[in-house]
Amino acid sequence: MDRFIGVIGGDARYLELIRQLQELSGTTIYLVGFDKLEQGYTGLKQVDFADLELGVLDAVILPITGTDHDGNVETVFSDQHIQLSKQWFSQLKKSAMVFTGITNDYLTTATKDAGVSLIPLLNRDDVAIYNSIPTAEGTIMMAIEHTDYTIHGSRVIVVGFGRVGHTVANKFSALGAKVSVSARSIMDLARITEMGLTAIPLAELQDYTHDCDLLINTIPALVVNEKSIQQLPSHGLIIDLASKPGGTDFAYAEKRGVKAILARSLPGIVAPKTAGKILADVIKQFLLGKGKRI
Numbered sequence: 001m002d003r004f005i006g007v008i009g010g011d012a013r014y015l016e017l018i019r020q021l022q023e024l025s026g027t028t029i030y031l032v033g034f035d036k037l038e039q040g041y042t043g044l045k046q047v048d049f050a051d052l053e054l055g056v057l058d059a060v061i062l063p064i065t066g067t068d069h070d071g072n073v074e075t076v077f078s079d080q081h082i083q084l085s086k087q088w089f090s091q092l093k094k095s096a097m098v099f100t101g102i103t104n105d106y107l108t109t110a111t112k113d114a115g116v117s118l119i120p121l122l123n124r125d126d127v128a129i130y131n132s133i134p135t136a137e138g139t140i141m142m143a144i145e146h147t148d149y150t151i152h153g154s155r156v157i158v159v160g161f162g163r164v165g166h167t168v169a170n171k172f173s174a175l176g177a178k179v180s181v182s183a184r185s186i187m188d189l190a191r192i193t194e195m196g197l198t199a200i201p202l203a204e205l206q207d208y209t210h211d212c213d214l215l216i217n218t219i220p221a222l223v224v225n226e227k228s229i230q231q232l233p234s235h236g237l238i239i240d241l242a243s244k245p246g247g248t249d250f251a252y253a254e255k256r257g258v259k260a261i262l263a264r265s266l267p268g269i270v271a272p273k274t275a276g277k278i279l280a281d282v283i284k285q286f287l288l289g290k291g292k293r294i
Helices: 015-021 086-090 103-115 125-146 161-172 188-194 202-207 227-228 250-256 266-270 272-287
Strands: 003-008 026-034 059-061 097-100 115-118 155-159 178-183 196-202 214-217 239-242 258-261
Touching: 003 015, 015 026, 015 272, 059 272, 097 272, 103 115, 125 161, 125 239, 125 250, 125 258, 125 266, 125 272, 155 161, 155 202, 161 202, 178 188, 178 202, 188 196, 196 202, 202 227, 227 250, 250 258, 266 272
Parallel strands: 003 026, 003 059, 059 097, 097 115, 155 178, 155 214, 178 196, 214 239, 239 258
Antiparallel strands: none
């Protein structure tokens, strides 16, 4: 059975994703927004956005960031301006699947109105947990790069105990850091204590940041606020892993002279090959009719 896939934009991890999808027999892949690549792709079709035949596509793969609120797609390997209008989605066949990393109101509404399936990959536990590994490794890399002390023995507070927070706390603890984790849920606080880490109720975060060298946020809401930053030592470092715009008061951190970094797309930076394979494995399951929507 012939299968047609359109890959529109994407970062370094999509280079591995494309290679993985090439392994599917009977598959034709159209690339849009990859015209700056020096390395060619044998057997693939690089096309301009306007020349993409929407009616034949079985799947559309958007960048991890999806679209903005006007339907614009961010392209790393092209200067093409790509905007996916609601009318654009309506030209896809009803059986088409649209893959993205994250979604927003525009993308969710546009695909729903067009009657096509939208699959936000980073909403899935399997993808998010696998992705949390290169995210944690990237956080370790950034901590080493931006501090003049060892991780071993340093005082680390991880804010949030979701899929990323759990892995980050584990990895830093394994390196000998004194790790505390701040969370809302009573169940999470109990699990943090069971792991041998220090549990901090989120509402009390500001009472603990005075004793912190490295503050790592994973919650996409303003939780690292003025009160928490005010108590940080002057050498303290904030690394915010939450999706843009993060959960840190960056303006106040700058005012106080505390270095705060919004670390975006770490899997695509530190381990694009691994991150691309993670995405491809899930997409393949859907293309082969074995994927489960959650």
